[in-house]
Amino acid sequence: MLLRLLVSSFVLAGTSFAVPTKEKRVHRHGDLSDHPHKDAAAGFQYDHEAFLGKEDAKTFDQLTPEESKERLAKIIGRIDIDKDGFVNHSELHYWIKHRQRRYIEENVNKHWREYDANQDDKISWEEYKNTTYGYYQGEEFDDVAEKATYKAMLTRDQRRFTEADRDHDGIATREEFTAFLHPEEFDHMRGLVVKETMDDIDQNGDGKVDINEYIGDMFSPENGEKEPQWVLTERQHFHQIRDENKNGYLEASEVAQWVLPTEVDHADNEAKHLIHETDTNKDGLLSLSEIMDQAAVISLSTITDYGGMTIAEHDEL
Numbered sequence: 001m002l003l004r005l006l007v008s009s010f011v012l013a014g015t016s017f018a019v020p021t022k023e024k025r026v027h028r029h030g031d032l033s034d035h036p037h038k039d040a041a042a043g044f045q046y047d048h049e050a051f052l053g054k055e056d057a058k059t060f061d062q063l064t065p066e067e068s069k070e071r072l073a074k075i076i077g078r079i080d081i082d083k084d085g086f087v088n089h090s091e092l093h094y095w096i097k098h099r100q101r102r103y104i105e106e107n108v109n110k111h112w113r114e115y116d117a118n119q120d121d122k123i124s125w126e127e128y129k130n131t132t133y134g135y136y137q138g139e140e141f142d143d144v145a146e147k148a149t150y151k152a153m154l155t156r157d158q159r160r161f162t163e164a165d166r167d168h169d170g171i172a173t174r175e176e177f178t179a180f181l182h183p184e185e186f187d188h189m190r191g192l193v194v195k196e197t198m199d200d201i202d203q204n205g206d207g208k209v210d211i212n213e214y215i216g217d218m219f220s221p222e223n224g225e226k227e228p229q230w231v232l233t234e235r236q237h238f239h240q241i242r243d244e245n246k247n248g249y250l251e252a253s254e255v256a257q258w259v260l261p262t263e264v265d266h267a268d269n270e271a272k273h274l275i276h277e278t279d280t281n282k283d284g285l286l287s288l289s290e291i292m293d294q295a296a297v298i299s300l301s302t303i304t305d306y307g308g309m310t311i312a313e314h315d316e317l
Helices: 002-017 040-052 054-061 065-079 089-100 102-115 125-137 144-164 174-181 187-201 211-216 229-242 252-259 266-278 288-293
Strands: none
Touching: 065 089, 065 288, 089 102, 089 266, 102 125, 102 174, 125 144, 144 174, 144 187, 187 252, 211 229, 229 252, 266 288
16 A cells, blocks of 8 residues: 555656646746736836746835846846847847746756755766665565556656757756756657657557547546536537547647647747837847836846846856
């Protein structure tokens, strides 16, 4: 019983950061702000959170004008990657995207400390395997289902680790480990995300997803339970939207369109908007003086952090 509980806990733990849940298979970035970007008042708050980040925007609201400008100047110095004294669109776009991924950074940092056993700032497959599965590697499984679950988890993790390990040396850098934990964020891991989704849903192993497999992944009726309206809507979506070639199945390419949709690049749009609002001489570059002149707009935006950064915390960026 203890072994069954431990195996279950690892399955749940793996699902929480490695495998999307049934209800959340579609991978989407969070928006830059909870506020609309329409009228002047609402747009002002949107820019505030987009540039500073949702949490740090609250901190800036409590600073004096002098304090906010001092902190803003330090942040701008870090955005200016090439140190030419100006912030261009590329640098601003990179910064906003970086802050948008802060929740991923925090997750990676948490697990990095757990798995980097020898503290050499790298994680080998052996370190990950021993930390995650060490308890089970010498165990005899009495339950056939438990043994199959263990082997499936180990095989899946090893395949993902290998895919993320771009130089194939069996050791993950922080970037590679990020790709391992969050493959949906990396173009070279997209195929793996689709394959894992297919493995989860394609119950008969025919390499495609039929309507029953698609619905069964989301909803399992109990005691003659009638399908709720949202399930009926999903059936319509399967036939009208997901199944693009109308052959009654979802192939890998259609699954990719479903779970990894192409979206509007909000960070790019926000970078363009901020430059448009702040670039007074219209040279496409933001100088420190231009930014300071528009500090009210900037310090109410995504540049200053996307989720609670303090100036001293992330000097590696």
